[in-house]
Amino acid sequence: MAGQNSAAISSLLTGALDLKSVGVFLLIFLVVLRFFRDRQKNLPPGPWRWPLLGNIPALARSTKLIHELFAEWGWQYGGVMSVGLSPGRSPITVISDIDAAKELLLNKGERLLDRAPVPSLSTVTGTKGSFLWADGETGKEQRHFGLGAFRKLGVGKKSLEHKITEEARYLVERIENEKNRSFDPNLIIHNAVSNIICTVCFGYRFDYDDPNFKKLVRSLQYILHTTGVGSLANIFPVLLLTPLYSKVQGCLRYIRERINGIVQEHRDSYDPNDYRDFIDMYIGEIDETERKGAAGDATFAYQHIWRAIFDMFAAGTDTTSNTILWVIAAVLNHPEVQEKIQREISEVVGGDRQPSCEDRPSMPYTNAVLNEIQRLRPVAASALPYKATREIKLRGYTIPKGGPVFFALWAMMNDPRVWDRPEEFNPDRFLSKDGTKLIQHERFIPFSIGRRSCLGEGLARMEMFLFVTNLFQRFTFKLPLGAPKPSMRGVPSFTYVPEPFDVCAVKR
Numbered sequence: 001m002a003g004q005n006s007a008a009i010s011s012l013l014t015g016a017l018d019l020k021s022v023g024v025f026l027l028i029f030l031v032v033l034r035f036f037r038d039r040q041k042n043l044p045p046g047p048w049r050w051p052l053l054g055n056i057p058a059l060a061r062s063t064k065l066i067h068e069l070f071a072e073w074g075w076q077y078g079g080v081m082s083v084g085l086s087p088g089r090s091p092i093t094v095i096s097d098i099d100a101a102k103e104l105l106l107n108k109g110e111r112l113l114d115r116a117p118v119p120s121l122s123t124v125t126g127t128k129g130s131f132l133w134a135d136g137e138t139g140k141e142q143r144h145f146g147l148g149a150f151r152k153l154g155v156g157k158k159s160l161e162h163k164i165t166e167e168a169r170y171l172v173e174r175i176e177n178e179k180n181r182s183f184d185p186n187l188i189i190h191n192a193v194s195n196i197i198c199t200v201c202f203g204y205r206f207d208y209d210d211p212n213f214k215k216l217v218r219s220l221q222y223i224l225h226t227t228g229v230g231s232l233a234n235i236f237p238v239l240l241l242t243p244l245y246s247k248v249q250g251c252l253r254y255i256r257e258r259i260n261g262i263v264q265e266h267r268d269s270y271d272p273n274d275y276r277d278f279i280d281m282y283i284g285e286i287d288e289t290e291r292k293g294a295a296g297d298a299t300f301a302y303q304h305i306w307r308a309i310f311d312m313f314a315a316g317t318d319t320t321s322n323t324i325l326w327v328i329a330a331v332l333n334h335p336e337v338q339e340k341i342q343r344e345i346s347e348v349v350g351g352d353r354q355p356s357c358e359d360r361p362s363m364p365y366t367n368a369v370l371n372e373i374q375r376l377r378p379v380a381a382s383a384l385p386y387k388a389t390r391e392i393k394l395r396g397y398t399i400p401k402g403g404p405v406f407f408a409l410w411a412m413m414n415d416p417r418v419w420d421r422p423e424e425f426n427p428d429r430f431l432s433k434d435g436t437k438l439i440q441h442e443r444f445i446p447f448s449i450g451r452r453s454c455l456g457e458g459l460a461r462m463e464m465f466l467f468v469t470n471l472f473q474r475f476t477f478k479l480p481l482g483a484p485k486p487s488m489r490g491v492p493s494f495t496y497v498p499e500p501f502d503v504c505a506v507k508r
């Protein structure tokens, strides 16, 4: 009996050992295969990748945020590297060197007209109608329309400036109601900024206490906070269909229904001779498409309109508001910067009138602070992912046709070879020696560059300047008694956003 048992155990052990050997052999085989495949494909170098899992284990182990890890690896591999982020799929090319980025986006831009899908935001909702995710010719058509519509609606001109200064008054009033008490500025700032893109798209603003508006903004924040590039949803997209992500689906559904409702209101009162806003213009474009007899799946169609407006709402809300929140977090850490901004406001604007865009050229220090925060804490830590439309040769390597390309903007604007002590918040780096002139830094690219750079750059710059100057004209931001300084680290999200913090706004 004992003999039988030991024979059974030994055969089990041999089986397990055999299984282990097969596993080890398979692993070595896959590693060698991958090595030769990469050599054959001539991909850029990069950190060691596991078969199937690529660099996911390193990402999971690291305490760094994904853009910090990309920067660290990128600098190590010369600014052009391959990283594996999706199980079983080809690696992505990550560009963290500004010269390589310029070569690709400015000189080879016609090979980078497509977007690589980010499952959480593009696959789930589709890309038809999307300004952010549309590919090639469709993307061009959308962009052409978007830029034209912005121009006709006065974006970047006086008419919209008046709307922003009016919104800044509502914001100041709302903050005054806090009566020096400590509060979380997150939702208030988001509401104010969002109201500008709502005015452009919907033709009206919302009251800050409107529960539907609050839900709209909160839903957007929830979606973006759970669907960052390195999030589980994007690494294992199948999870998006599980209960783990049912809240994201619910938020998306809510936003889609709200936007569709607003579109219907527009259709009911639409006048082709009097375009009131972006939605009216989009309806005009759909009518034109239908008149030309285009098929039902054309770029401009009623079934896609919500997607277009969702992109504008998302891109126009989250980015600018978080930049303003980063500014407040930064001055709580550096009160001397706040004093200098306020001194400049007092000298140039005074206290009797609201700041206007005409003051902008006379306020180098405030502009330098805005630049510096966008360099140090760019809300778009990387550009939206691109996909190579055709094969691209770069620095002797090959980016294959269809291969995803990431531009790591944070890494470029925090590269110690380019920026002196990049980790320091130092607005003076954007000023001439005597502090009187703003210096244009050609390696400062928070809105990205090239054919698919930010469509809302002009609007964002105007909003940041007007909201920030209005806020600092009326208030001094202080730490609540006993509260720690806000962290400047940030949290993972689709955009790079500050951790929640409280503040006291003391009336000046």
Ligand code: HEM
Pocket (backbone or CB within 6 Å): 131, 132, 133, 143, 197, 311, 312, 313, 315, 316, 317, 319, 320, 323, 379, 380, 382, 383, 384, 385, 446, 447, 448, 449, 451, 452, 453, 454, 455, 456, 457, 459, 460
């Ligand atoms: C501080 C504020 C903002 C920053 C830092 C920012 C930055 C960016 C970046 C880096 C991109 C990706 C460009 C690329 O992939 O190369 C982008 C794309 C885009 N942004 Fe912004 N953005 C801001 C505000 C806005 C605003 C206010 C709007 C207007 C509604 C807007 C609309 C868009 C659109 C539509 C795209 C897609 C362009 C395309 O794919 O052709 N952004 N933005």
